[in-house]
Amino acid sequence: xxxxxxxxxxxxxxxxxxxLSACGSKSNSSSSSSSSAASTSAASTSAASSxxxxxxxxxxxxxxxMVTDTGGIDDKSFNASxxxxxxxxxxxxxxxxxxxxxxxxxxYATNISKLESQNCNLIVTVGGLMGDxxxxxxxxxxxxxxxxxxxxxxxxxxxxxxxxxxxxxxLGGYLAASYSKTGVVATYGGLKIPPVTIYMxxxxxxxxxxxxxxxxxxxxxxxxxxKQDGSFAGSFTDQGKGQTLATNFIAQGADVxxxxxxxxxxxxxxxxxxxGKASIIWVDxxxxxxxxxxxxxxxSTVYKGVDTAVTKAVEDSSSGTFATKDYIGDLTNGGTGLSxxxxxxxKVSADTKAELTKIQADIVAGTIKIDSPSQPK
Numbered sequence: 001x002x003x004x005x006x007x008x009x010x011x012x013x014x015x016x017x018x019x020l021s022a023c024g025s026k027s028n029s030s031s032s033s034s035s036s037a038a039s040t041s042a043a044s045t046s047a048a049s050s051x052x053x054x055x056x057x058x059x060x061x062x063x064x065x066m067v068t069d070t071g072g073i074d075d076k077s078f079n080a081s082x083x084x085x086x087x088x089x090x091x092x093x094x095x096x097x098x099x100x101x102x103x104x105x106x107x108y109a110t111n112i113s114k115l116e117s118q119n120c121n122l123i124v125t126v127g128g129l130m131g132d133x134x135x136x137x138x139x140x141x142x143x144x145x146x147x148x149x150x151x152x153x154x155x156x157x158x159x160x161x162x163x164x165x166x167x168x169x170x171l172g173g174y175l176a177a178s179y180s181k182t183g184v185v186a187t188y189g190g191l192k193i194p195p196v197t198i199y200m201x202x203x204x205x206x207x208x209x210x211x212x213x214x215x216x217x218x219x220x221x222x223x224x225x226x227k228q229d230g231s232f233a234g235s236f237t238d239q240g241k242g243q244t245l246a247t248n249f250i251a252q253g254a255d256v257x258x259x260x261x262x263x264x265x266x267x268x269x270x271x272x273x274x275x276g277k278a279s280i281i282w283v284d285x286x287x288x289x290x291x292x293x294x295x296x297x298x299x300s301t302v303y304k305g306v307d308t309a310v311t312k313a314v315e316d317s318s319s320g321t322f323a324t325k326d327y328i329g330d331l332t333n334g335g336t337g338l339s340x341x342x343x344x345x346x347k348v349s350a351d352t353k354a355e356l357t358k359i360q361a362d363i364v365a366g367t368i369k370i371d372s373p374s375q376p377k
Contacts, residue, residue, distance in 0.1 A: 060090070060093055060094055060095045060096050060318065061096075062094065062095045062096070062121050062122075062317075062318040063095065063096050063097070063098070063118075063119070063120045063121050063122075064086060064089060064095040064096070064097045064120065064121065064122045064123075064124060064314045064317070064318070065097070065098050065099065065100070065115040065118065065120035065122070065123050065124070066082060066083060066086050066097070066098070066099040066100070066123075066124040066125070066126065067099070067100050067102060067108065067111045067112055067115065067123065067124070067125045067126065067130065068082075068083075068099060068100070068101045068102055068126055068127075069102055069108075069125075069126050069127035069129055069130055069236070070102055070103065070104060070105060070129075070236060070237065071127070071236040071237055071262040071263055072101060072237065072263070073099060073101055075236065075237070075262045075263040076262075076263060076266065076285065076287065076290040076291045077236075077262040077263065077265075077283065077284040077285060077290075078126060078127065078149060078150070078262065078284045078285075078304065078306050079126050079127075079262075080285060080290060081284055081285045081304070081306035081307045081310075082124065082126045082149055082306050082307065082310045083099060084285075084307040085306060085307035085308065085309065085310030085311040085314070086099070086124065086310060086311075086314060088307065088311045089310075089311050089314035089315050089318070092311075092315065094314060094315045094318040094319070095121075095122075095314050095315070095318050097314070098120075100114060100115060105129060108125070108129075108130045108133040108134075109133040109136070109137070112125065112133055112134065112137045113137070116137065116141060116144060121145065121317065121318075122145045122146070122147060122313070122314060122317045122318075122322075123137075123144065123145070123146050123147075124146070124147045124148070124149070124310060124313065124314070125146065125147075125148045125149070126148075126149045126150075127149060127150055127151075127195070128150040128151050128193050128194060128195045129191070129193065130148065130151070131148065131151035131152075134146055134148045134151065134158065135151075135154060135158065138154055138156075138157050138158040139154070141157075142156065142157055143157070144157060145157055145158075145159075145317055145322050146158040146159070147159045147160075147161055147310070147313040147314075147317075148160055148161065149161045149306055149309075149310065150162065150163070150195040151195075152326060152376065152377075153324070153325075153326045155324055155325070156324055157322075157324075159313060159322070159323050159324065159325070159326060159327065160326035160327070160376075161306070161309045161310065161313060161326070161327050161329075162326055162327065162328050162329070162376035163195075163198075163304045163305070163306075163328070163329040163330070163335050163336055163376070164198070164328060164329065164330040164331075164335070164336065164375055164376060165195075165198050165199050165202060165302065165304055165336045166198045166199070166201050166202035166205070166370045166372040166374070166375055167202060167330055167331045167336055167337075167363050167370060168199075168202065168302040168303065168304070168331070168336030168337050168338065169198070169199040169200065169201065169202025169203040169205075169206065169258075169302050169336075170202040170203070170205050170206040170209070170359070170363065170368075170370055171202075171206060171302065171337065171338050171356055171359060171360060172199075172202070172203050172206060172258060172281050172300065172302040172338065173185075173202060173203035173204060173205060173206020173207040173208075173209075173210070173220075173258075174206040174207070174209060174210045174355070174356065174359060175206075175281065175299065175300060175338065175348070175352065175356065176203070176206070176207065176218075176256040176258060176281055176299075177206070177207040177210035177211065177216070177218040178210060178214075178348075178349075178352045178355070179256055179279065179299060179344075179347075179348065179352070180218055180255050180256050181255055182253045182254070182255045183216070183217065183218050183219060183253075184218070184219045184221060184252065184253035184254045184255065185207060185218060185219070185220055185221070185254055185255070185256040185257070185258070186220065186221035186222045186231075186249035186252075186254035186256070186257045186258070187199075187200050187203050187204070187220065187221075187222045187223050187230070187231075187257070187258040187259070187260065188222045188223075188230065188231035188232060188233060188245050188249075188257075188258075188259055188260070188261065189223075189230070189231070189232045189233070189260045189261055190232065190233050190234075190235060190236040190260065190261035190262055190264055191232060191233075191234065191235075191236070192229075192232050194373075194374035195374070196232075196260045196261075197223075197228065197372075197374050198372050198374035198375060199258075199260040199283060199302060200222075200223040200230065200258075200260060201223075201225055201370075201372035201373075201374060202302075202370060202372060203220070203223070203258050203302075204220045204223050204224075204225045205225065205370055205372075207220050209359075209368070213355075219253075221249055221252055221254055222245075222249065228373065231245060233245060233261050233264045235261070235264055236261055236262035236263055236264055237262065237263045237264060238264050238267070239263065239264060239266050239267030239270070240267060241264055241267065242259060242261060242264040242265050242266060242267025242268040242269075242270075242271075243267035243268065243270060243271050244267075245259075245267075245268060246259075246267065246268035246271040246272065246278065247271055249278075250271070250275065250277050250278050254278060255277060255278050255279065256278065256279050256280075256281060256299065257272065257278050257279075257280055257281070258280075258281045258283070258302075259280065259282075259283065260283050261283075262284075265280070265282065265283065266291060266294070268280060269282075269287070269291065269294035269297055269298070270294070272294075272297040273294055273296060273297045278297070279297055279298075279299040279344070280294070280297050280298055280299065281298070281299050281300055281301065281302060282298050282300075282301040282302075282339075283301065283302055283303075283304070284301070284303065284304045284306065285301065285303060285304075285306070285307070286301045286303060286339040286340075287301045287339075288301070288339070288340075288342040288343075295342060295343060296343055298342065298343075298344075299341065299344050299348075300338050300339055300340070300341050300342075300344070301338070301339040302336065302337075302338060302339075303336060303337060303338070303339050304329065304335065304336055305329050305333075305334055305335045305336065308334070309327050309329060309335065312327070313327070326376070328376050331360055331363055331364050332364055337360070338356065
């Protein structure tokens with residue numbers, strides 16, 4: 001099943017190659033898998049509790065086990081997307097999957113060790129914050145296969161699943177600037193780590209490109225590319241902090257907000273929905289699908305193809321072709337991009353849609369170069 005097409009495919013303006021690349025990248029299982037993840041989450045209440053996925057497919061002897069970061073299995077973001085990818089591998093009959101949920105960062109090493117003791121064939125860890133624990137475990141157990149979302153691998157038994165989301169963020173920044181009526185947009189992160197700041201770099205650069213092309217002066221709150229510093233919630237789960245940040249940004253005139261903060265961003269969506277003074281560009285998985293209660297305020301999503309990359313990592317490993325080379329998702333392979341505009345489709349001008357199509361093509365061709373210190377190599 002396929003989830004979301006990029007906005008370029010949705011408006012039918014991309015070149016055939018780009019459209020096929022984008023459309024083939026996203027799974028349509030987001031809605032069902034999010035609800036499945038939500039129900040499974042209820043059974044996973046302790047730091048080291050685990051839950052299997054249910055599936056009508058015949059059980060596979062190959063076991064793939066996942067460790068969430070502190071955002072939890074139903075964060076409407078990268079943990080939920082990774083779990084959807086795991087479930088897809090099980091539905092395909094390639095693996096029997098389960099997860100362990102982390103409550104704190106101190107749980108990472110413990111949870112990885114727990115899965116090793118359960119003889120999981122592949123252990124998938126989610127989030128850059130788990131990098132040190134995963135690398136240590138991979139070094140200590142050279143015959144155990146690992147894959148990690150948002151961190152580099154080791155070229156041996158740990159495959160990194162990384163994403164050049166500066167490219168998708170650039171499209172999001174251009175969209176935000178073109179849609180803004182106040183000339184002020186904003187972004188903030190959950191924590192100041194590369195998988196977060198790469199989005200923010202791309203977003204700010206996209207706004208800057210809009211200003212250059214249009215002779216405008218749209219202002220970005222929350223992130224300074226030159227200083228590599230800005231606003232952070234300090235959490236991927238604190239919706240109250242997301243509300244506070246959004247309220248402050250709106251008070252300063254921002255009418256489009258880009259939270260790169262997992263579940264924390266839901267607080268900003270709640271403020272946008274209650275006040276009607278701002279729109280949200282979501283992150284990681286199509287927010288209109290994963291958090292439909294806020295669909296009316298989601299202008300678009302800068303997605304990250306976590307689900308498809310995780311599915312491939314599991315199925316490759318199951319087939320005996322574990323990849324030692326890191327995967328890097330970008331605009332060329334559907335690893336990042338813009339989700340459809342959904343309720344905002346009629347509000348985004350045809351000119352903006354055409355410009356986004358051209359910008360994507362120029363980024364792919366190298367005509368537009370994006371330089372973020374957080375980009376994967």
